[in-house]
Amino acid sequence: QKEVEQNSGPLSVPEGAIASLNCTYSDRGSQSFFWYRQYSGKSPELIMSIYSNGDKEDGRFTAQLNKASQYVSLLIRDSQPSDSATYLCAVRLYNFNKFYFGSGTKLNVKP
Amino acid sequence: GAGVSQSPSNKVTEKGKDVELRCDPISGHTALYWYRQSLGQGLEFLIYFQGNSAPDKSGLPSDRFSAERTGGSVSTLTIQRTQQEDSAVYLCASSLAGARANTEAFFGQGTRLTVV
Numbered sequence: 001q002k003e004v005e006q007n008s009g010p011l012s013v014p015e016g017a018i019a020s021l022n023c024t025y026s027d028r029g030s031q032s033f034f035w036y037r038q039y040s041g042k043s044p045e046l047i048m049s050i051y052s053n054g055d056k057e058d059g060r061f062t063a064q065l066n067k068a069s070q071y072v073s074l075l076i077r078d079s080q081p082s083d084s085a086t087y088l089c090a091v092r093l094y095n096f097n098k099f100y101f102g103s104g105t106k107l108n109v110k111p
Numbered sequence: 112g113a114g115v116s117q118s119p120s121n122k123v124t125e126k127g128k129d130v131e132l133r134c135d136p137i138s139g140h141t142a143l144y145w146y147r148q149s150l151g152q153g154l155e156f157l158i159y160f161q162g163n164s165a166p167d168k169s170g171l172p173s174d175r176f177s178a179e180r181t182g183g184s185v186s187t188l189t190i191q192r193t194q195q196e197d198s199a200v201y202l203c204a205s206s207l208a209g210a211r212a213n214t215e216a217f218f219g220q221g222t223r224l225t226v227v
Contacts, residue, residue, distance in 0.1 A: 034215065034216070043200075043220050046215055103152070
């Protein structure tokens, strides 16, 4: 069983719509949760981190964490073609510094 | 420096040769990670350094792979007797240390290794 699971996609949404990306994790000891964006041929770029249950908003991005259900999601409002990328979910276990990454969800935002 | 710096950006080597990849983490970050990403695949953990502690080498795929971190800063990943399956992008990341929750990891631009 993988530590972090993501649907590989591709997820296609029209420009201006809300894109919803989901991630589940297996270890209840997971403490910190991160979303990275990776453009083709580039390295991952951190876009959101969340540590407590609930929602965290940053501009057009909202991260949602539900530890009881062991899932974390990323909502992108008013999606733009420039949001087209692969989104990686990562978790870190309490007291361990190793980050576990999902395989990523490819998002296509169509003009 | 301002960000994680990796060198070289690209490396083409002949099968059987040794290569060294370098990573210079963000100043003050005592945790350093190496990941590998094959074309179209996710990130594969290789090794993790935390300060002066023994590194977590659990992700190294074979004994041809080794890494060191000198002075708690710059790290070198060495691949001996390279094989074609070693072709991938090698990513380095660094973060603040400790058990604090808010230790975000930041990546360098990667080294694209091609073994011919």
